[in-house]
Amino acid sequence: MNTVNILLIERGIMKLIKKPSAPVMGFGMSLFFLLVYNAGIGGIGSLEAFGAGGYLSFVFPITIISLAMGSSAGAGQTLNDDMQSGYFRRLYLSPAPRWILVVAPMLADTISSVVFTILLIGIGAISGVSFQFGLLSALGVLLLSFLWSLTLCGFSAGIMLRTGQHQSAAIITNAVFPLLFLSTTFLPRELITARWLLAVSWVNPVTYILEGNRYLLAGTSSAGFFITGLLIFSTTSIASVAYALASAKKIKA
Amino acid sequence: MAAEIHIQKLFKKYPTGTEAIKGISLEIEKGQFFTLLGPNGAGKSTLIKILTTLIGKDSGRFTLAGTDPEMNPLQIQKMIGVASQENELDPAEKAENLLVFQGRLFGLTKPEATNRANELIQLFQLENERNKKSGTLSGGNKRRLHCALALVHRPQILFLDEPTVGMDPVARANFWDVITQMNRREHVTVFLTTQYLEEADEHASDMALIAAGEIRYSGAISDFKKMVNPNGALTLNESYLQYIKALTNAEYTIN
Numbered sequence: 001m002n003t004v005n006i007l008l009i010e011r012g013i014m015k016l017i018k019k020p021s022a023p024v025m026g027f028g029m030s031l032f033f034l035l036v037y038n039a040g041i042g043g044i045g046s047l048e049a050f051g052a053g054g055y056l057s058f059v060f061p062i063t064i065i066s067l068a069m070g071s072s073a074g075a076g077q078t079l080n081d082d083m084q085s086g087y088f089r090r091l092y093l094s095p096a097p098r099w100i101l102v103v104a105p106m107l108a109d110t111i112s113s114v115v116f117t118i119l120l121i122g123i124g125a126i127s128g129v130s131f132q133f134g135l136l137s138a139l140g141v142l143l144l145s146f147l148w149s150l151t152l153c154g155f156s157a158g159i160m161l162r163t164g165q166h167q168s169a170a171i172i173t174n175a176v177f178p179l180l181f182l183s184t185t186f187l188p189r190e191l192i193t194a195r196w197l198l199a200v201s202w203v204n205p206v207t208y209i210l211e212g213n214r215y216l217l218a219g220t221s222s223a224g225f226f227i228t229g230l231l232i233f234s235t236t237s238i239a240s241v242a243y244a245l246a247s248a249k250k251i252k253a
Numbered sequence: 254m255a256a257e258i259h260i261q262k263l264f265k266k267y268p269t270g271t272e273a274i275k276g277i278s279l280e281i282e283k284g285q286f287f288t289l290l291g292p293n294g295a296g297k298s299t300l301i302k303i304l305t306t307l308i309g310k311d312s313g314r315f316t317l318a319g320t321d322p323e324m325n326p327l328q329i330q331k332m333i334g335v336a337s338q339e340n341e342l343d344p345a346e347k348a349e350n351l352l353v354f355q356g357r358l359f360g361l362t363k364p365e366a367t368n369r370a371n372e373l374i375q376l377f378q379l380e381n382e383r384n385k386k387s388g389t390l391s392g393g394n395k396r397r398l399h400c401a402l403a404l405v406h407r408p409q410i411l412f413l414d415e416p417t418v419g420m421d422p423v424a425r426a427n428f429w430d431v432i433t434q435m436n437r438r439e440h441v442t443v444f445l446t447t448q449y450l451e452e453a454d455e456h457a458s459d460m461a462l463i464a465a466g467e468i469r470y471s472g473a474i475s476d477f478k479k480m481v482n483p484n485g486a487l488t489l490n491e492s493y494l495q496y497i498k499a500l501t502n503a504e505y506t507i508n
Contacts, residue, residue: 003357003360004357004358004360007354007357007358011354015345018345019345081343081345082343085341085342085343085344085388086339086340086341086342087341087342087343089307089337089341090341090342090355090402091358092307093305093306093307093330093333093335094330094355094358094359095327095330095331095358095359095360096358097327
Protein backbone atom coordinates (compact mmCIF):
# COMPACT_ATOMS: atom_id res chain seq x y z
CA MET A 1 0.00 0.00 0.00
CA ASN A 2 1.46 3.40 -0.93
CA THR A 3 2.25 6.21 1.50
CA VAL A 4 -0.72 8.38 0.56
CA ASN A 5 -3.17 5.57 1.24
CA ILE A 6 -1.55 4.83 4.60
CA LEU A 7 -1.60 8.55 5.49
CA LEU A 8 -5.32 8.75 4.81
CA ILE A 9 -6.08 5.61 6.81
CA GLU A 10 -3.96 7.00 9.68
CA ARG A 11 -5.92 10.23 9.46
CA GLY A 12 -9.19 8.28 9.68
CA ILE A 13 -7.94 6.47 12.79
CA MET A 14 -6.81 9.74 14.39
CA LYS A 15 -10.25 11.22 13.69
CA LEU A 16 -11.83 8.31 15.56
CA ILE A 17 -9.40 8.70 18.45
CA LYS A 18 -10.13 12.42 18.68
CA LYS A 19 -13.87 11.88 18.32
CA PRO A 20 -14.40 8.42 19.80
CA SER A 21 -18.10 8.63 20.58
CA ALA A 22 -19.19 6.07 17.94
CA PRO A 23 -16.75 3.21 18.73
CA VAL A 24 -16.85 3.81 22.49
CA MET A 25 -20.65 3.76 22.45
CA GLY A 26 -20.58 0.56 20.40
CA PHE A 27 -18.19 -1.03 22.88
CA GLY A 28 -20.27 0.12 25.85
CA MET A 29 -23.43 -1.22 24.27
CA SER A 30 -21.77 -4.60 23.69
CA LEU A 31 -20.58 -4.89 27.27
CA PHE A 32 -24.03 -3.88 28.46
CA PHE A 33 -25.67 -6.63 26.38
CA LEU A 34 -23.20 -9.20 27.63
CA LEU A 35 -23.86 -8.21 31.22
CA VAL A 36 -27.64 -8.00 31.14
CA TYR A 37 -28.31 -11.05 28.97
CA ASN A 38 -26.05 -13.24 31.03
CA ALA A 39 -27.37 -11.87 34.32
CA GLY A 40 -31.03 -11.96 33.24
CA ILE A 41 -31.37 -15.26 31.44
CA GLY A 42 -28.02 -16.92 31.98
CA GLY A 43 -29.68 -19.52 34.18
CA ILE A 44 -31.11 -21.32 31.16
CA GLY A 45 -27.55 -22.02 30.02
CA SER A 46 -27.64 -25.25 31.98
CA LEU A 47 -29.94 -26.70 29.31
CA GLU A 48 -28.19 -29.22 27.08
CA ALA A 49 -28.89 -27.20 23.91
CA PHE A 50 -26.47 -24.48 25.03
CA GLY A 51 -23.55 -26.91 25.14
CA ALA A 52 -20.68 -27.00 27.57
CA GLY A 53 -19.91 -23.28 27.18
CA GLY A 54 -23.11 -22.26 28.92
CA TYR A 55 -25.18 -19.18 28.17
CA LEU A 56 -22.20 -16.78 28.32
CA SER A 57 -20.51 -18.46 25.34
CA PHE A 58 -23.86 -18.69 23.59
CA VAL A 59 -24.72 -15.02 23.96
CA PHE A 60 -21.19 -13.71 23.38
CA PRO A 61 -21.57 -13.44 19.55
CA ILE A 62 -24.38 -10.91 20.01
CA THR A 63 -21.93 -8.58 21.75
CA ILE A 64 -19.60 -8.85 18.75
CA ILE A 65 -22.46 -8.01 16.39
CA SER A 66 -23.63 -5.11 18.57
CA LEU A 67 -20.14 -3.63 18.63
CA ALA A 68 -20.00 -3.06 14.88
CA MET A 69 -23.62 -1.91 14.82
CA GLY A 70 -22.90 0.73 17.42
CA SER A 71 -19.75 2.04 15.77
CA SER A 72 -20.47 1.72 12.06
CA ALA A 73 -21.48 5.38 11.69
CA GLY A 74 -17.92 6.60 12.37
CA ALA A 75 -16.79 6.57 8.72
CA GLY A 76 -19.93 8.39 7.66
CA GLN A 77 -19.26 10.97 10.38
CA THR A 78 -15.68 11.59 9.18
CA LEU A 79 -16.78 11.89 5.56
CA ASN A 80 -19.63 14.17 6.51
CA ASP A 81 -17.35 16.44 8.57
CA ASP A 82 -14.92 16.70 5.65
CA MET A 83 -17.68 17.49 3.20
CA GLN A 84 -19.28 20.10 5.45
CA SER A 85 -15.96 21.87 6.01
CA GLY A 86 -14.97 21.70 2.32
CA TYR A 87 -11.82 19.74 3.25
CA PHE A 88 -13.03 16.76 1.23
CA ARG A 89 -12.58 18.89 -1.92
CA ARG A 90 -8.97 19.62 -0.94
CA LEU A 91 -8.37 15.89 -0.52
CA TYR A 92 -10.18 15.33 -3.81
CA LEU A 93 -7.67 17.66 -5.51
CA SER A 94 -4.66 15.83 -4.11
CA PRO A 95 -2.88 13.02 -5.99
CA ALA A 96 -4.53 10.46 -3.70
CA PRO A 97 -6.60 7.98 -5.70
CA ARG A 98 -10.20 9.05 -5.22
CA TRP A 99 -11.38 5.64 -4.08
CA ILE A 100 -9.11 5.79 -1.03
CA LEU A 101 -10.77 9.02 0.16
CA VAL A 102 -13.93 6.98 0.78
CA VAL A 103 -12.33 3.66 1.68
CA ALA A 104 -9.80 5.11 4.20
CA PRO A 105 -12.37 6.21 6.82
CA MET A 106 -14.21 2.93 6.32
CA LEU A 107 -11.03 0.95 6.94
CA ALA A 108 -10.23 3.13 9.95
CA ASP A 109 -13.69 2.41 11.31
CA THR A 110 -13.28 -1.30 10.66
CA ILE A 111 -9.82 -1.36 12.27
CA SER A 112 -11.29 0.37 15.32
CA SER A 113 -14.05 -2.22 15.41
CA VAL A 114 -11.48 -5.04 15.24
CA VAL A 115 -9.45 -3.48 18.09
CA PHE A 116 -12.54 -3.28 20.29
CA THR A 117 -13.43 -6.85 19.28
CA ILE A 118 -10.00 -7.96 20.53
CA LEU A 119 -10.78 -6.20 23.81
CA LEU A 120 -14.16 -7.94 23.96
CA ILE A 121 -12.55 -11.32 23.24
CA GLY A 122 -10.14 -10.66 26.11
CA ILE A 123 -12.99 -9.75 28.43
CA GLY A 124 -14.91 -12.81 27.23
CA ALA A 125 -11.94 -15.11 27.86
CA ILE A 126 -11.48 -13.73 31.37
CA SER A 127 -15.22 -14.10 32.05
CA GLY A 128 -15.28 -17.74 31.01
CA VAL A 129 -16.32 -17.77 27.34
CA SER A 130 -15.01 -20.97 25.80
CA PHE A 131 -12.89 -20.92 22.62
CA GLN A 132 -13.21 -24.38 21.08
CA PHE A 133 -10.12 -24.07 18.86
CA GLY A 134 -8.15 -21.72 21.09
CA LEU A 135 -6.38 -18.95 19.19
CA LEU A 136 -7.86 -20.13 15.88
CA SER A 137 -11.33 -19.54 17.31
CA ALA A 138 -10.38 -16.02 18.34
CA LEU A 139 -8.98 -15.33 14.84
CA GLY A 140 -12.13 -16.72 13.24
CA VAL A 141 -14.29 -14.47 15.43
CA LEU A 142 -12.11 -11.50 14.42
CA LEU A 143 -12.42 -12.34 10.73
CA LEU A 144 -16.20 -12.53 10.88
CA SER A 145 -16.27 -9.33 12.91
CA PHE A 146 -14.07 -7.57 10.32
CA LEU A 147 -16.35 -8.57 7.43
CA TRP A 148 -19.52 -7.68 9.34
CA SER A 149 -18.09 -4.32 10.36
CA LEU A 150 -16.89 -3.48 6.84
CA THR A 151 -20.34 -4.36 5.49
CA LEU A 152 -22.06 -1.97 7.89
CA CYS A 153 -19.45 0.80 7.46
CA GLY A 154 -19.66 0.65 3.67
CA PHE A 155 -23.43 0.87 3.50
CA SER A 156 -23.52 3.57 6.22
CA ALA A 157 -20.92 5.67 4.41
CA GLY A 158 -22.67 5.12 1.06
CA ILE A 159 -26.04 6.23 2.40
CA MET A 160 -24.44 9.27 4.04
CA LEU A 161 -22.67 10.23 0.81
CA ARG A 162 -25.90 9.99 -1.15
CA THR A 163 -28.01 11.94 1.32
CA GLY A 164 -25.32 14.33 2.57
CA GLN A 165 -26.63 14.03 6.14
CA HIS A 166 -24.59 12.28 8.81
CA GLN A 167 -27.74 11.22 10.69
CA SER A 168 -28.59 8.99 7.75
CA ALA A 169 -25.51 6.87 8.45
CA ALA A 170 -27.53 5.36 11.33
CA ILE A 171 -30.14 4.07 8.87
CA ILE A 172 -28.20 0.88 8.32
CA THR A 173 -28.07 0.16 12.07
CA ASN A 174 -31.82 0.69 12.29
CA ALA A 175 -32.35 -1.56 9.29
CA VAL A 176 -30.21 -4.37 10.72
CA PHE A 177 -31.56 -4.15 14.27
CA PRO A 178 -34.82 -6.11 13.60
CA LEU A 179 -32.76 -8.89 11.99
CA LEU A 180 -31.29 -9.62 15.42
CA PHE A 181 -34.74 -10.60 16.66
CA LEU A 182 -35.46 -12.73 13.60
CA SER A 183 -32.59 -15.08 14.24
CA THR A 184 -31.25 -17.52 16.81
CA THR A 185 -30.03 -14.60 18.89
CA PHE A 186 -31.33 -15.59 22.31
CA LEU A 187 -32.11 -19.27 21.95
CA PRO A 188 -30.69 -22.18 19.99
CA ARG A 189 -32.69 -23.42 17.02
CA GLU A 190 -33.94 -26.48 18.96
CA LEU A 191 -35.66 -24.30 21.55
CA ILE A 192 -37.41 -21.95 19.11
CA THR A 193 -41.03 -23.09 18.82
CA ALA A 194 -42.40 -20.68 16.19
CA ARG A 195 -41.94 -22.34 12.81
CA TRP A 196 -42.16 -19.05 10.92
CA LEU A 197 -39.26 -17.67 13.00
CA LEU A 198 -37.20 -20.75 12.27
CA ALA A 199 -37.95 -20.36 8.55
CA VAL A 200 -36.99 -16.68 8.60
CA SER A 201 -33.80 -17.42 10.51
CA TRP A 202 -32.60 -19.63 7.64
CA VAL A 203 -32.65 -16.70 5.20
CA ASN A 204 -31.47 -14.13 7.71
CA PRO A 205 -27.73 -13.45 7.18
CA VAL A 206 -27.32 -12.53 10.85
CA THR A 207 -27.96 -16.19 11.68
CA TYR A 208 -24.78 -17.18 9.87
CA ILE A 209 -22.53 -14.79 11.76
CA LEU A 210 -24.14 -15.81 15.06
CA GLU A 211 -23.96 -19.54 14.42
CA GLY A 212 -20.53 -19.24 12.80
CA ASN A 213 -19.26 -17.63 15.98
CA ARG A 214 -20.97 -20.27 18.10
CA TYR A 215 -19.22 -22.99 16.14
CA LEU A 216 -15.89 -21.30 16.95
CA LEU A 217 -16.71 -20.63 20.61
CA ALA A 218 -18.84 -23.32 22.26
CA GLY A 219 -19.01 -25.72 19.33
CA THR A 220 -22.81 -25.73 19.49
CA SER A 221 -23.19 -25.11 15.79
CA SER A 222 -21.64 -26.55 12.62
CA ALA A 223 -18.66 -25.51 10.48
CA GLY A 224 -21.12 -25.03 7.59
CA PHE A 225 -22.51 -21.93 9.28
CA PHE A 226 -19.02 -20.48 9.68
CA ILE A 227 -18.11 -21.11 6.03
CA THR A 228 -21.45 -19.82 4.77
CA GLY A 229 -21.06 -16.79 7.05
CA LEU A 230 -17.63 -16.09 5.56
CA LEU A 231 -19.02 -16.35 2.04
CA ILE A 232 -22.05 -14.15 2.79
CA PHE A 233 -20.13 -11.41 4.54
CA SER A 234 -17.22 -11.44 2.10
CA THR A 235 -19.82 -10.79 -0.60
CA THR A 236 -21.64 -8.10 1.38
CA SER A 237 -18.31 -6.43 2.26
CA ILE A 238 -17.39 -6.17 -1.42
CA ALA A 239 -20.92 -4.97 -2.23
CA SER A 240 -20.82 -2.34 0.51
CA VAL A 241 -17.43 -0.98 -0.58
CA ALA A 242 -18.69 -0.88 -4.18
CA TYR A 243 -21.84 0.92 -3.00
CA ALA A 244 -19.81 3.49 -1.06
CA LEU A 245 -17.52 4.09 -4.05
CA ALA A 246 -20.49 4.44 -6.39
CA SER A 247 -22.05 6.86 -3.90
CA ALA A 248 -18.86 8.95 -3.87
CA LYS A 249 -19.44 9.69 -7.55
CA LYS A 250 -22.67 11.46 -6.58
CA ILE A 251 -20.80 14.06 -4.55
CA LYS A 252 -21.14 17.55 -5.96
CA ALA A 253 -17.79 19.35 -6.17
CA MET B 254 5.45 24.70 -28.36
CA ALA B 255 2.14 23.54 -26.87
CA ALA B 256 0.30 25.95 -24.59
CA GLU B 257 0.44 25.32 -20.83
CA ILE B 258 -3.35 25.37 -20.72
CA HIS B 259 -4.99 24.36 -23.96
CA ILE B 260 -8.80 24.39 -24.09
CA GLN B 261 -10.69 23.39 -27.19
CA LYS B 262 -14.46 23.71 -27.74
CA LEU B 263 -15.41 22.91 -24.17
CA PHE B 264 -19.09 22.43 -23.36
CA LYS B 265 -20.79 21.89 -20.00
CA LYS B 266 -24.49 21.64 -19.31
CA TYR B 267 -25.77 21.05 -15.77
CA PRO B 268 -28.56 18.52 -15.12
CA THR B 269 -30.82 21.51 -14.41
CA GLY B 270 -30.52 22.42 -18.09
CA THR B 271 -28.23 25.42 -17.57
CA GLU B 272 -25.58 25.64 -20.27
CA ALA B 273 -22.70 26.93 -18.17
CA ILE B 274 -19.94 26.64 -20.80
CA LYS B 275 -20.69 26.96 -24.50
CA GLY B 276 -17.82 25.91 -26.68
CA ILE B 277 -14.94 27.71 -24.99
CA SER B 278 -11.46 27.63 -26.57
CA LEU B 279 -8.43 29.25 -24.93
CA GLU B 280 -4.64 29.05 -25.05
CA ILE B 281 -2.57 30.12 -22.04
CA GLU B 282 1.21 30.05 -22.32
CA LYS B 283 3.63 28.82 -19.67
CA GLY B 284 4.45 31.48 -17.09
CA GLN B 285 1.54 33.66 -18.14
CA PHE B 286 -0.43 35.55 -15.48
CA PHE B 287 -3.90 35.14 -16.90
CA THR B 288 -7.19 36.41 -15.54
CA LEU B 289 -10.67 35.28 -16.46
CA LEU B 290 -13.23 38.02 -15.94
CA GLY B 291 -16.98 38.02 -16.16
CA PRO B 292 -20.15 38.77 -14.25
CA ASN B 293 -21.53 36.43 -11.59
CA GLY B 294 -22.90 33.24 -13.14
CA ALA B 295 -20.92 33.73 -16.34
CA GLY B 296 -19.25 30.31 -16.04
CA LYS B 297 -15.88 31.23 -14.47
CA SER B 298 -16.07 28.84 -11.52
CA THR B 299 -17.50 26.07 -13.71
CA LEU B 300 -14.55 26.41 -16.08
CA ILE B 301 -12.09 26.25 -13.16
CA LYS B 302 -13.87 23.20 -11.74
CA ILE B 303 -13.58 21.45 -15.11
CA LEU B 304 -9.92 22.38 -15.54
CA THR B 305 -9.09 21.19 -12.03
CA THR B 306 -11.03 17.93 -12.64
CA LEU B 307 -13.56 18.59 -9.88
CA ILE B 308 -16.37 18.15 -12.40
CA GLY B 309 -16.53 16.57 -15.82
CA LYS B 310 -17.10 18.25 -19.16
CA ASP B 311 -19.76 17.25 -21.67
CA SER B 312 -17.59 17.63 -24.76
CA GLY B 313 -14.45 19.27 -26.03
CA ARG B 314 -10.98 18.66 -24.65
CA PHE B 315 -8.26 20.35 -22.66
CA THR B 316 -4.69 19.66 -21.67
CA LEU B 317 -2.54 21.04 -18.86
CA ALA B 318 1.18 21.15 -19.66
CA GLY B 319 0.45 18.74 -22.47
CA THR B 320 -1.23 16.20 -20.18
CA ASP B 321 -4.77 15.05 -20.82
CA PRO B 322 -6.53 14.79 -17.42
CA GLU B 323 -8.66 11.91 -18.64
CA MET B 324 -5.52 9.92 -19.42
CA ASN B 325 -3.55 10.84 -16.32
CA PRO B 326 -5.64 12.51 -13.58
CA LEU B 327 -3.12 11.96 -10.77
CA GLN B 328 -0.35 13.62 -12.81
CA ILE B 329 -2.64 16.64 -13.24
CA GLN B 330 -3.24 16.89 -9.48
CA LYS B 331 0.51 17.00 -8.88
CA MET B 332 1.06 19.89 -11.28
CA ILE B 333 -1.82 22.13 -10.24
CA GLY B 334 -2.54 24.13 -7.12
CA VAL B 335 -6.07 25.32 -6.42
CA ALA B 336 -7.35 28.02 -4.11
CA SER B 337 -11.09 28.07 -4.62
CA GLN B 338 -13.71 30.53 -3.41
CA GLU B 339 -14.59 28.63 -0.25
CA ASN B 340 -12.07 27.75 2.44
CA GLU B 341 -11.22 24.07 2.41
CA LEU B 342 -9.87 23.47 5.88
CA ASP B 343 -10.27 20.74 8.45
CA PRO B 344 -11.44 22.83 11.42
CA ALA B 345 -10.23 20.27 13.97
CA GLU B 346 -6.61 20.35 12.75
CA LYS B 347 -3.87 22.81 13.64
CA ALA B 348 -2.64 25.11 10.86
CA GLU B 349 0.87 23.63 10.83
CA ASN B 350 -0.43 20.05 10.81
CA LEU B 351 -2.66 20.81 7.84
CA LEU B 352 0.30 22.17 5.87
CA VAL B 353 2.51 19.21 6.76
CA PHE B 354 -0.22 16.71 5.92
CA GLN B 355 -0.83 18.45 2.60
CA GLY B 356 2.87 18.16 1.79
CA ARG B 357 2.88 14.47 2.68
CA LEU B 358 -0.14 13.89 0.44
CA PHE B 359 1.89 15.34 -2.42
CA GLY B 360 4.79 12.98 -1.78
CA LEU B 361 7.08 15.07 0.45
CA THR B 362 8.89 13.28 3.26
CA LYS B 363 8.01 14.39 6.77
CA PRO B 364 11.11 16.63 7.17
CA GLU B 365 10.53 18.13 3.69
CA ALA B 366 6.87 18.74 4.45
CA THR B 367 7.74 20.33 7.80
CA ASN B 368 10.31 22.64 6.16
CA ARG B 369 7.84 23.64 3.46
CA ALA B 370 5.16 24.26 6.09
CA ASN B 371 7.56 26.55 7.98
CA GLU B 372 8.37 28.45 4.78
CA LEU B 373 4.69 29.02 4.01
CA ILE B 374 3.89 29.95 7.60
CA GLN B 375 6.52 32.68 7.31
CA LEU B 376 5.48 33.77 3.82
CA PHE B 377 1.83 34.09 4.83
CA GLN B 378 2.64 35.56 8.24
CA LEU B 379 0.92 32.81 10.16
CA GLU B 380 3.59 32.36 12.85
CA ASN B 381 1.18 33.11 15.68
CA GLU B 382 -1.46 30.80 14.28
CA ARG B 383 0.60 27.69 13.55
CA ASN B 384 -0.56 25.81 16.65
CA LYS B 385 -4.17 26.94 16.52
CA LYS B 386 -6.91 24.75 15.13
CA SER B 387 -7.97 26.11 11.76
CA GLY B 388 -11.57 26.32 12.92
CA THR B 389 -10.59 28.90 15.54
CA LEU B 390 -8.70 31.23 13.15
CA SER B 391 -10.08 34.59 12.06
CA GLY B 392 -11.67 34.79 8.60
CA GLY B 393 -8.60 36.46 7.10
CA ASN B 394 -6.18 33.94 8.60
CA LYS B 395 -8.32 31.05 7.41
CA ARG B 396 -8.07 32.53 3.94
CA ARG B 397 -4.28 32.84 4.20
CA LEU B 398 -3.98 29.25 5.34
CA HIS B 399 -6.32 28.12 2.57
CA CYS B 400 -4.13 29.83 -0.04
CA ALA B 401 -0.90 28.56 1.56
CA LEU B 402 -2.23 24.99 1.28
CA ALA B 403 -2.57 25.43 -2.48
CA LEU B 404 1.16 26.18 -2.75
CA VAL B 405 2.64 23.45 -0.56
CA HIS B 406 3.73 21.22 -3.45
CA ARG B 407 5.10 24.09 -5.61
CA PRO B 408 2.55 23.69 -8.41
CA GLN B 409 3.45 24.64 -11.96
CA ILE B 410 -0.08 25.88 -12.69
CA LEU B 411 -2.01 27.80 -10.08
CA PHE B 412 -5.79 28.22 -10.21
CA LEU B 413 -7.00 31.08 -8.02
CA ASP B 414 -10.78 31.49 -7.81
CA GLU B 415 -11.51 34.76 -5.97
CA PRO B 416 -8.52 34.08 -3.71
CA THR B 417 -8.41 37.31 -1.72
CA VAL B 418 -12.06 37.50 -0.67
CA GLY B 419 -12.13 38.12 3.08
CA MET B 420 -8.46 39.19 3.37
CA ASP B 421 -7.54 42.55 4.84
CA PRO B 422 -5.47 44.94 2.65
CA VAL B 423 -2.16 43.93 4.27
CA ALA B 424 -2.87 40.23 3.80
CA ARG B 425 -3.91 40.88 0.20
CA ALA B 426 -0.71 42.77 -0.57
CA ASN B 427 1.31 40.01 1.07
CA PHE B 428 -0.58 37.34 -0.87
CA TRP B 429 0.07 39.05 -4.21
CA ASP B 430 3.75 39.45 -3.37
CA VAL B 431 3.99 35.69 -2.91
CA ILE B 432 2.08 34.90 -6.10
CA THR B 433 3.86 37.40 -8.34
CA GLN B 434 7.23 36.16 -7.11
CA MET B 435 6.24 32.60 -7.95
CA ASN B 436 5.03 33.76 -11.35
CA ARG B 437 8.16 35.77 -12.17
CA ARG B 438 10.90 33.66 -10.60
CA GLU B 439 9.53 30.15 -10.98
CA HIS B 440 7.43 30.81 -14.13
CA VAL B 441 4.33 29.40 -12.47
CA THR B 442 1.33 29.86 -14.73
CA VAL B 443 -1.46 31.70 -12.90
CA PHE B 444 -5.13 31.35 -13.84
CA LEU B 445 -7.05 33.92 -11.79
CA THR B 446 -10.69 34.83 -11.45
CA THR B 447 -11.51 37.82 -9.32
CA GLN B 448 -14.08 40.54 -8.84
CA TYR B 449 -11.31 42.86 -7.59
CA LEU B 450 -10.36 44.13 -11.03
CA GLU B 451 -7.67 46.42 -9.73
CA GLU B 452 -5.79 43.27 -8.59
CA ALA B 453 -6.10 41.72 -12.04
CA ASP B 454 -5.02 45.02 -13.62
CA GLU B 455 -1.94 45.22 -11.44
CA HIS B 456 -0.72 41.65 -11.69
CA ALA B 457 -2.09 39.93 -14.81
CA SER B 458 -0.86 40.44 -18.38
CA ASP B 459 -3.54 38.58 -20.30
CA MET B 460 -7.25 38.03 -19.89
CA ALA B 461 -10.40 36.52 -21.25
CA LEU B 462 -13.86 37.88 -20.70
CA ILE B 463 -16.63 35.36 -20.32
CA ALA B 464 -20.35 36.10 -20.36
CA ALA B 465 -23.19 33.59 -20.42
CA GLY B 466 -20.73 30.74 -20.91
CA GLU B 467 -19.01 32.21 -23.99
CA ILE B 468 -15.67 33.94 -24.41
CA ARG B 469 -16.29 37.51 -25.60
CA TYR B 470 -12.69 38.68 -25.55
CA SER B 471 -9.34 36.96 -25.25
CA GLY B 472 -5.93 38.63 -25.39
CA ALA B 473 -3.68 41.12 -23.65
CA ILE B 474 -5.23 43.35 -20.99
CA SER B 475 -3.62 46.40 -22.62
CA ASP B 476 -5.28 45.52 -25.93
CA PHE B 477 -8.64 45.13 -24.20
CA LYS B 478 -8.34 48.60 -22.73
CA LYS B 479 -7.46 50.02 -26.16
CA MET B 480 -10.34 48.16 -27.78
CA VAL B 481 -12.87 49.59 -25.32
CA ASN B 482 -11.52 53.11 -25.40
CA PRO B 483 -8.87 53.80 -28.09
CA ASN B 484 -8.47 57.45 -27.05
CA GLY B 485 -8.24 57.41 -23.28
CA ALA B 486 -6.28 55.64 -20.55
CA LEU B 487 -8.91 53.67 -18.68
CA THR B 488 -8.25 51.25 -15.89
CA LEU B 489 -9.26 47.62 -16.37
CA ASN B 490 -12.17 48.20 -14.01
CA GLU B 491 -13.48 51.12 -16.09
CA SER B 492 -12.91 49.28 -19.37
CA TYR B 493 -14.66 46.18 -18.06
CA LEU B 494 -17.67 48.12 -16.82
CA GLN B 495 -17.95 49.99 -20.10
CA TYR B 496 -17.67 46.77 -22.08
CA ILE B 497 -20.22 44.88 -19.98
CA LYS B 498 -22.63 47.81 -20.17
CA ALA B 499 -22.32 47.89 -23.95
CA LEU B 500 -22.73 44.11 -24.11
CA THR B 501 -25.85 44.20 -21.94
CA ASN B 502 -27.37 47.02 -24.00
CA ALA B 503 -26.61 45.20 -27.23
CA GLU B 504 -28.19 41.99 -25.98
CA TYR B 505 -31.17 43.94 -24.61
CA THR B 506 -31.62 45.57 -28.05
CA ILE B 507 -31.35 42.22 -29.84
CA ASN B 508 -33.85 40.59 -27.48
